[in-house]
Amino acid sequence: MSLSRELKPNIYAVGAIDWDRRLFDELIPLPDGTSYNAYLVRGSEKTALIDTVDPTMTDVLVRNLEELGINDIDYVIANHAEQDHSGSLASILALYHNARVVCTPKCKDMLMDLLLIHRDKILTVEDREVISLGDKTLEFIHASWVHWPETMLTYLREDRMLFTCDFLGSHLATSDLFVTDEATVYEAAKRYYAEIMMPFRIAIRTNLHRIKDLELNIIAPSHGPVHNKPDFILTAYRDWASDDVKNEVIIPYISMHGSTKKMVEYFAEALIERGIAVKQFNLSEPDIGKLAMAFVDAATVVIGSPTVLVGPHPKVVYAAYLANALRPKLRFASILGSYGWGSRMVEQLAGMIPNLKVEILDPVVIKGVPKEADFKALDRLADEIVNKHKELGILIE
Ligand code: FEO
Secondary structure, three states, X not given: OOOOEEEEOOEEEOXXXXXXXXXXXXXXXXXXXXXXXXXXXXXXXXXXXXXXXXXXXXXXXXXXHHHOOOOOOXXXXXXXXXXXXXXXXXXXXXHOOXXXXXXXXXXXXXXXXXXXXXXXXXXXOOOOOEEEOOOOEEEEEEOOOOOOOOOEEEEEOOOOEEEEEOOOOOOOOOOXXXXXXXXXXXXXXXXXXXXXXXXXXXXXXXXXXXXXXXXXXXXXXXXXXXEOOHHHHHHHHHHHHOOOOEEEEEEEEOOOOOHHHHHHHHHHHHHHHOOOEEEEEEOOOOOHHHHHHHHHHEEEEEEEEEEEOOEXXXXXXXXXXXXXXXXXXXXXXXXXXXXXXXXXXXXHHHXXXXXXXXXXXXXXXXXXOOOHHHHHHHHHHHHHHHHHHHHHOOOOO
16 A cells, blocks of 8 residues: 555655654653655656655555656655664655756765765755756755755745755644644644754845745745745744843753752743743753743743752753753743752853853742742842833833
8 A cells, every 4th residue: 555645637645644753862851753755756758756765664555666666766756864764865866866966065975974875876956956857857055954954945946845854844644635734733833843943043034035936836845844824934034033022031950859840830820920931841841842932922931940060950951951952042031940059050050051042030049948038039030020021122011
């Protein structure tokens, strides 16, 4: 039985759905699985395969091609060298002897390094170079840093289709070929953006700009369902990658003996009373994808931690490291928490987030359980955040 599906005449989805995968890079949770989309484009003279699949699912790709009766492939377009898309290249080249890999010059080096593909098998293309398949034309658009330096997009001119690999995709295993449930896909695409694309927000904007004049009927990423209403995902990306922040405070925290938890609960209520949305995350067993998603929009983060060996709790260190690596567009940050006999938590945490271009608001770090004066200090911090959000125009009375 073949899983290949026709997207348009002579254009097929031939990739694999991975319903069971729960972790990517041994780091990123995949609550809804994922897919590794590959596409076959048959022109009147030549045939191209766009991207391959994760090496664990090579058999699915090969079976799909066999079921379609594909005896010859001229080009395998490698939009991205990461192994979930390039990992089956060697197997495909072994089966289809005439095939040449088409990619950017940087991608060529990476395919040779990562997958030991022989240099003679690889054709490099410059930005906006085209390859004719006869009645179909592939145009290659270099799109660095979505999310590696070698990435490119492939535009199928006659069908107004853009193959974007990771860009504009979502980790979502679904039998839907096209987006049907926009709310579900929005959530999955936002999670994907947060975990993978957010550190490259400026490059995302550049690349959105580069494709803005293309006529687009379909955007076909290599994860998740295909967009037959491209504006849906383009509008979402424009919003996420913009400099606009929302009237939201993220509170990632952990508490050992309850003092920090008391402070967090009081502080969250103080913010909500003042008209600010709160996203509170207990870091004892966090879904780091959810936490990353919160960082896409929020104006402010307030980290809550007890003191462990004079520094922040190690699980807070992990969250701070992650936030620093993801480079969200936060504007303000602060810290709250408690200690038993002494703490250098504030200095240590502040030193861990150099990538965050934030104004640090006065932390509230107290000795022992919170007392009346400590709650007042939390009220003062909430008031300060109100003022800052008002100055940005994101909190309107
Ligand atoms: Fe889906 Fe960057 O690989």
